[in-house]
Amino acid sequence: MRLLLLACLCSALLPACSSKTNEQKTDSSAIAEKTVTPANDWLCIAGERAGVVLATSSEKELIEQLGSANVSPHDTIYGPEGMFTIGTILYKGTPNEAHIWWKDTLNFAKPEGVEIGWVEAGNENKIEWHTNTGIKVGTTLVELEKINEKPFQFSGFGWDYGGAVVDWNGGKLMDKDGSSYLAVTLAYNYEDERLNSVADKVLGDKTFSSKDPNAQKLNPFVSKIMVSFR
Template structure:
């Protein structure tokens, strides 16, 4: 019995003198997750500005003149929009070359008269002939206007050749109106009248004679005759 107690005492003494077990290491605190700031959106790429298209005013002669070159015409209208055609002259005077801009578009078609003997010579005349044409001169004169509208724009009666021959309908006298070709004016305006589509030709003046727009005998002419052709040219040396 005494031996047992001694053994127990020794065991207790050994236990008391033994160092206490080291505490388990504390795991390191978890690092906070990094706060991510959303990247700023890159600005949308700015498209390169394109040159504004040339706005066509359709006013004649505009920047066209007798010295306008083929290269300048191609730059303005586009080479594919130019075509050479051949027209018949009046009263059997043969043919002559015409350079046509927008030949297949009635609204844009513009005919540039060239010299029959020298296509490289200056432009002789600018001409438009379609009632749908966008082209006009500085006064607003354009194909498709009625004779009554033409007289109102002129501010005076006009005299013209009768219809149905080579020079039929050509205005001969503006009677001092606003559209008269004044001496010294660098431009010459040529206007040819024609019968409105569907009009009764027999009710309109015809033949190689001159008629006035204010002649009461031709009461229907004001509405049944229209501008069929407008030509703009530059007087040659010695001409007014």
């Protein structure tokens, strides 16, 4: 079974150590023809966009659109298991912080994906990003199941990829082409000791169904949203 988050992260972070020679030169006339999206647009559509970030975007264009104060160029993006890459961070240090890694790592162009949810616990409601399907940081497992219209599979908690949705099981959150351009990570309040006895039953490097009675009782929430592009 394909681990959505692992596939997204590994494909993005491992190339940090390799060389991509696919150069992209920006055509100013093409930029002028692009539809301008408002800078305060927080809408994510899996496979298509995350706010102003489109499949054809570049770091240079984002600086022009959002201003240099809102774009941290050539920044380090850390992933699980010590992996990292050099990418771009939007709105750094705010609840709406978003991390971008690129297909073209030479010219910082054509995003591979955008990850949202870089906020301290308790501040999830300050994040304005949301998907066109109604998912946001804070959406619960039960709510996510209703949006997908089917149960889904997720990785057990307590390790680097814990809580990652691994399969939408053909639900509404799968794309028409059978792929998924939306990766979600679930979490729960680890400091709430009352949840430990339930959480212990959905721990470890194995897969659980969202219909698992213990998963339903724990009812974890979306802590990270990752949008990738076609």
